[in-house]
Amino acid sequence: MHANNTAEIIPNRLYWISDRMPPSRKENLFYFCTDSQYIYHPYSSDFGPLDLGKVYRYIVELNSILSNPKLQDCVIYHYTSMHPSRRANSALLMGTFQILMLGKTPDEACSAFEHVEAFIPFVDASYQPSSFELYIEDCLKGFEKAIKLGWFNLGAFNLKEYEQLSAVEHGGLNWIVPDKLLAFVCPASERSAKYPAFTPEMYVSLFRNLGVTDIIRLNNKTYEAERFLRYGFNHRDLYFLDGSVPSEEIVEEFIELVDKVPGAIAVHCKAGLGRTATLIGCYAIKYYGFTGLEFIGWARLCRPGSVLGPQQQFLCDRYEIMNGRVPKALTSDDEKYKAKFGDYGQSGRLMAKTNTSSPILSSRTFLKKATMTNTAKMLSMKTLTCRKK
Numbered sequence: 001m002h003a004n005n006t007a008e009i010i011p012n013r014l015y016w017i018s019d020r021m022p023p024s025r026k027e028n029l030f031y032f033c034t035d036s037q038y039i040y041h042p043y044s045s046d047f048g049p050l051d052l053g054k055v056y057r058y059i060v061e062l063n064s065i066l067s068n069p070k071l072q073d074c075v076i077y078h079y080t081s082m083h084p085s086r087r088a089n090s091a092l093l094m095g096t097f098q099i100l101m102l103g104k105t106p107d108e109a110c111s112a113f114e115h116v117e118a119f120i121p122f123v124d125a126s127y128q129p130s131s132f133e134l135y136i137e138d139c140l141k142g143f144e145k146a147i148k149l150g151w152f153n154l155g156a157f158n159l160k161e162y163e164q165l166s167a168v169e170h171g172g173l174n175w176i177v178p179d180k181l182l183a184f185v186c187p188a189s190e191r192s193a194k195y196p197a198f199t200p201e202m203y204v205s206l207f208r209n210l211g212v213t214d215i216i217r218l219n220n221k222t223y224e225a226e227r228f229l230r231y232g233f234n235h236r237d238l239y240f241l242d243g244s245v246p247s248e249e250i251v252e253e254f255i256e257l258v259d260k261v262p263g264a265i266a267v268h269c270k271a272g273l274g275r276t277a278t279l280i281g282c283y284a285i286k287y288y289g290f291t292g293l294e295f296i297g298w299a300r301l302c303r304p305g306s307v308l309g310p311q312q313q314f315l316c317d318r319y320e321i322m323n324g325r326v327p328k329a330l331t332s333d334d335e336k337y338k339a340k341f342g343d344y345g346q347s348g349r350l351m352a353k354t355n356t357s358s359p360i361l362s363s364r365t366f367l368k369k370a371t372m373t374n375t376a377k378m379l380s381m382k383t384l385t386c387r388k389k
Helices: 052-067 084-102 106-111 136-148 159-166 200-210 248-260 274-288 292-302 310-322 333-341 346-354 363-368 374-379
Strands: 006-010 014-018 029-033 075-080 173-177 181-184 212-217 234-237 264-268
Touching: 006 084, 014 084, 029 052, 052 075, 052 084, 052 159, 052 292, 075 084, 084 106, 084 136, 106 136, 136 292, 159 173, 173 274, 173 292, 181 274, 200 212, 200 264, 212 248, 248 274, 264 274, 274 292, 274 310, 292 310
Parallel strands: 014 075, 029 075, 181 264, 212 234, 212 264
Antiparallel strands: 006 014, 173 181
């Protein structure tokens, strides 16, 4: 083992390690690995952070390992390879465990890794390079803020519902602000085998069960609003260009609309990732105190791929302006152009990935999996009982 690749989480009990090979089998040592168990499905060059479903699964799994009577005398290692993206995602998972189960702050959780080789930052789902970087600490700060707001609770989190509703064929939706702002994919005018998105009518019972009373559309008109209105929902259009940032007028109108609605609001653009998460972010920054980075981290935990290109700096600037500070100017000519004129075809490219291996996973994938994880199965095997000296 290399000392600079090991992080101590609980002294003499729990460690995180990244190396070419797993720890060698020794007495009083048990390791597990999640590299092939919790996988991020990219849109482009993005590789994380892993979503809330995987965070939940990981925390439950690690709790099970630590409480297993057969392993009470073992030193536990979470092993990950030296692959940069796997290192980052495994460290993120360990960070969420520290915050939720050990009561650590994000700074304290990250300090456990201070002697470990630096992690690569997360990047957005755009098809062109972006200078914007999101770090593990940003995601953990967003996660901690959500916990304090009561938005994530291990006992109340409905894993089955989260994973099922994330799938396009079951609605393609996620709560970003629980019980208030729901992000979802643009309804299809007609459902097809090629793209199995819900039609407006298919959302009716689902939205009613979720407490949704209003729909806000941010993209071009692809279905008639009447298809929602006839069922008693309110429907508004707040269009702005795909991949661009919203004007101040649109932001103010969006916030005003949300303030007036007592129920939940379902918001969509085409993919339900960029424009949708950006406006929801404006609301969260204003009322819940998220910084731009914290919100982006939280939004991507909820809905992978959220907030794209210049929208990232836009949210960070919004927080700075609200707190009387000077925002950072976009440095790239490409980002400046996209902020004003959008990124033509961006949502189409994202939707193409949604049909195959996007973070909006098919629920059928989850339903086919066994309820016990590989590690949990291993723990039931006598051969892996920790040996005493």
